[in-house]
Amino acid sequence: MKLFLNCWVVGSDPETAFFVEIEENTYVSQLKDLIKEKRAPHLNHVAASDLQLWQVSIPSDDLEKELENINLAGYTKLPSGKKLAAFFTNVEDDRLHVIAKAPVIQTAPVLSPTPLLSLNCFVLGGTHNQNFIVDIAENKYVSHLKDMIKEKRAPHLNHVAASDLQLWQVSIPVDDLEKEIENTDFARLTELPPSKELSALFTNVERGRLQVIVDTPLLSLNCFLLGDDSDRTFTVKIQKNEPVSLLRDLIKEKQAPHLNHVAASDLHLWNVSFPIDDLPSKKPPTLGPKMRSEKFMSAIFRSRLDTNCVHVVIRAMTKGAPLRGPPPSAYMAPVVSTDELAAKRERFLKKRKAEAPSAGGNPDPFLKAQLAADGNILCNRPHGYASTLPISLLHPVFGDFVEDAKDYVPTPDDAKFLLAFVQAMANIYTNERSRQQEIHTIFHEHKIDINGTSIGPYTTDGDLSFGRFRLLIAEFKNEVGSKGAEPFFQAILYFLEATRILATQHLNSVLPCILVLVFGPYVAFAGAAWTDRPVVQMLSPAIPCHYHNTDIEMEGMLRQSGFASA
Template sequence: MTDFSLNCFVLGDDSYRPFPVKTSQDKDIFNLTRDIKACYAECDTSTIAKLELYRVDISAKKEDLANIQPPPTEDMLELIKLVGDYWTTPEEVQRDRVHILVKANIIPNSALSPAVPLGGKRPRAEEDYNEFIQDFKKARVSYCERAGRLSASVAAKHDNFIQQQRGKDYMLNGRPRKHTGPPIVLYHPVFGDFLSNLQSPEFGPALENEVFKYFSDSQDLYKAEPQSSKVNAGESRDPSTRDALHTFLGKLWKVTEEGAAPDGVFIVEDGYSAVMEMQNEIGTGGSDPSIQAAQSYLRLWKKSKLFDRCCCPTILIAIAGPWMCILGAVFLKRPIVQPLTDYLWVGSNPSKPKEIRFVARVFDCVLQAQKQLKVYYTEIASQDPRSLDPSPFPYPNHFIADEGHQVDFKYLSALEPLSLDASSHLKRSKSQQITLDKLVFLAELRNIEPSTRVVIKFVESYNSEAHGLLAKEGLAPKLLYDGTAHQSRRLGPDHYMIVMEYVNGVDLGRSDDLTLPMCVGQDVERALSILHDADIVFGDLRSPNVMLVKGADDKITGAKLIDFDWCAKHLEGRYPLDLNVNDNVTWADGVRPGELMKKEHDNVMKEYLFVLRELV
C-alpha cells in the first residue's frame, strides 16, 4: 500500500512542535506506536514511554495545541487494529493538521536535561541549549575575574604558579598532568594545520636564508634584562630578537594591557593571533616563558572585544636564550595551552647541520598560522556580535556523506560528561594513574526532516572495518562518516572525526537491571564471533561499551557494541600504554599495557560482563 504521513503531537510538550510519522494503512497501531517513539527520539532531547494514541483532527498552530485537552481513555487507539481502520482515505489527510495526540511519559536524557521529572513538562531543547551557552559564557568571565588579579609576570613566578595550579583557578597546560585539556586541534583548524604543515616536505629556500641570519642574534650573549633605559641597543635580547624576527614574521607589537606587557604580539581587530614572551637565558627572569606567555594570553584576551565571540585561538612563542617553543592556546571555561613543538635549539649545530630546515619550517608554520588567524579575526570582527557565541564544542560542524554531499550538524551536548569539562579531561584512578577520557558528543543534523540525532566522536585511531562488519548485522550503530578513510579531512596529523547513528538505549555499565533478556548475551556472542572470524580482537569489552537497545515499549530488545578505537588484528595489535590497570577494572589474564591482543581475551571479558547478572 502507498505510504502517507500523519502529524503527531505529544501532550505536555511545550515546544508545541508536531512531527510527521510515515505509515501505511496495513500497519498495525502497535508498530505505529514504535515508529512514533523512534521519530520523537530523533527530533527531541527526550524520549517518551507508555504511549497512548488518540485520533484527532486539530490545528497545528501553537495557540490551539496549548489549549488541547486529553480525550477520554476509551477513545485510545487499539494496538491490534490497523492504521487503515482509523484512516480509511489517506488522500484526505491534511498536511497542516495534527492527526494523532500522544499521551506519554516524557523522559529526559540525562546528558541534556537531568532536572526534568518523569512525566513532567520539559523545557524546549533550544532553551536548554541557550541556557547552557550562557552558563558557559558566565564561567569564562568568572574565571578571568578570579585568575587575572596578579600581573602576568608575577603570576608566572614559580611559587605563585604552583599556588594557582593547586587551587580552583588552574590553567589546563598539563602542569600537573591531571590539568590537561582536550586536544586544541579540535577547537580551531589553525592548530591542526600547523602540525600538518610541520610534517610537509615542501619548503622554499628564501625563509631558510632569513632564519640562518637570525641564528646569530639567537645565539648571542646578552646582558641581564634591563631595569632601566641605560642599557644600549643591541645589549638586550628583547629588542634584538624582536627586531630580527620582524624580517620574516612581520612586526611584533609591544602592547600593555592591565596585568600584561608581553614582549611581542600579532594583533588583528582586537584579536591576538600570537603572543611572545622571552627570557634572556634559561633560568633568568624567574619564570618559564611558556607559562608567562599563557598568563599574558589570559590577561590580553579578557579585555578583548572578541572574547565573547570565539574560543580565542592564539599561537604562543616562548623564547629562553637560544631555545624556543611554540604552543597553542584556546579559551573554553579556562585557558587550554598545549605545545606544538619541543623546545628547539635556534642556532647552528655542527652535529645536525640540516636541522636549520626544520627550524625554518617551524617559523614558516608560525607565519602561516598568523595569516590564517588574521583572516579569522577580521571576519568575526565584521559580524554582528549578537550572532556569535564562544562555543564549548569542537569546530567541525559537517561531514561528507558517502554520496558526496555535505551534511551539516549542530552540537547539542556531550554524551560523555567529562568531554566538555576540560578540567577533568584526564581522569585519575586511586593509584594516581591517569587515562584520557573520550570526546563524544550528541548532535542534530541540520536541514533534514524529520530531525535526526547523531553521535560525533573524535579519535586518534579507529577500526572502521570492525565497526562496519557489526553495523551490517545490526550489532553496532550505523557508521555515517569515517574520518580515518579521508586523510585530507583529518583534524591535524593525529585526530579524526567519526559520525554514527544515535541509538535509543543505555550502556550496560549504567544499567541497574540484574536480569537481562537472553538476546543481550546472544548479540554480544554473535558480535564477537563475527569479529573473530575476521581475525579481529575487540579489545575493550567492558560494560560501558555494550549498548542495551530498547524498543518502543522501553523494553530491552538486544545489544550493540560501541567504541572500536582499540580493535586490531589478533596477535598484531597491542593494548594502549595508558590502559587502566588499577581502577577496579578486571581484565583477562594477559591484558596489560603494550601487550599483544588475543581473541581469548575477548572471550574471558565476555564472561565478566554478566557475572553479576542473570540472562533469562
C-alpha cells in the first residue's frame, strides 16, 4: 500500500512543504533518500543518512504559525532501521506528517598540506622496466592506492576492478628488478588490506627501491569437456583481464594430447554454474550463446565462483570424426516426472528468496539475483538468460495472444475503450497514483476491473484473478524516467510472489499470466509461466499512445495488442 506523506524541511518556507509517495513496507532510510531527492539542490550538501525525521500531525491550514516555534522534542523521532508501516497507520489528509532536519555543516579549518608518499610500483606480468611511481597522500588508504594504480596503468588495467587488485609491500632494489621478483616468495609476504592507512605501512620509503607489487586476480575455472567421463573435470587459471580466445588456448594446452587434433578456435565454450556432483547423472545445461572470443573474463565472470560447480562447458568441433558427446542444445527441454519437477521448483524457490517487488525490481538487486547459481528467472535479462522454448509452446493463451494481435477485429465498444485509453495514457500526471487511478477508472467504465490486490505483504498496481490464480498483472510507472523499480522486473517479481506457493501445489500447470507494463504513455505486454522456474517473454514491443491521430499503423498495433490481452 502506498503512503502519501506531506513533508517539510526545517529552515524552509512552510509553503514549500511537499508530498512524497512511498510504499508503507519500506524503511525510514528510504524515505530519507526520497526527501533528499525531492528537495534537490537544497539538500545536495547533506547525506540522506544524516537527515533527522520526526512524525507529526499538524493541520495544513496554518502551518506557518504552527511551525514558528515548534519543539521537536515532543514528537516521535523516526529511526532509519524501522519500517514506515510501524508509524503511519492512519495518514490523514490536509495535515503535515513528517518534519525533516538537516545537520548544520561546520566550516572545516584550513589544514596544512598532507605529506605525499612516492611509491615505486610494479604490475606482475610486465617487463622489468615498466615500474612506475604513484604520488599519494600518506593519510590515504590502500583502497585509494588501488584506484590510483588502476588509473596510472590505463588502459592495461581497464578490465579489472580496482578493488580486485592485489597489493604486496616489498623493498626490492630496482637495479635488478626482474631477477629480484623471480626470487620473491609471495607466500611469505602479507597482502595489503584495503582499509589500512598508508602512513602506518610506509614509514620509511627509500629511493631506488620497489615498494609495491601489484597483481591482477586469477580466476580458477572448473572446466568440463562434453562427452568426457564425469570425473574428468579440470581447472584452468586465467587472469580476469584476459579474453576468451586465450582461455581456449589454455584449455587446449591443458588437455593435450586429447585436443591436439582440434584448433583452439574450434573449441566452443559456454559459461554455466553446474554442480560437479550432478555430472554422473545429468548433462550440464547452457543458457544463451557461446562465449565470444573477444569478451574478457571480467565481463563474463562477475560474481564469486562456486568451487563445487563447473564454470565452463566445452565442445570440440572435430572434422571427419564423431563427436564424443552431444552439444548443448538451445532447444533441448526433456520431459521430467512430477516428483523431479517439484524438487526443481522447490530448489529454485529456496534459492530465490521472497522480496518486495518494488525493491527487488531495481536493476542492481535484480541483476545480483539473476547471477546467483540456480536462482535466475528466464526472462532474457541479462542477455542469454532465456527459456529453451518459446512461451507460446507452454500454454495456448500466449499463442492466442500473438494470433489475436494480428487478426482480432474490434467491436464498436472496443473502439470507444481504445479512444478513452489512448487519451488517458497520453495525459501527463504529477504522480504514479494519479495515472494508475485514471486508467483503472477507464477499465471499470468498460466493465473490466483491474484493481490492485494483496500478495502477502505486497500489493499489485492492478490484476485480474480467478480465485488464487492471477491471470493478468499490471505494473504502472508515471513516466519513462520515473524513479523506482524497472516495471518489467517488478511485474516479474509480482508474478513470482503470486505463484510462489501455487508452483509447488499445481505441478501440472504452468500458471500462465499476462503482464501489462504501463510506463508514461507507453504500454507493453509480456507472458509469464512456470517450467522448473518462472519463464517470461515479451509478447509485444513498447507501444506509444501519444502517436499522431493520423498514424493509422501505430493505432492498429495498439488496438490489436491491447484487445489480444482482453
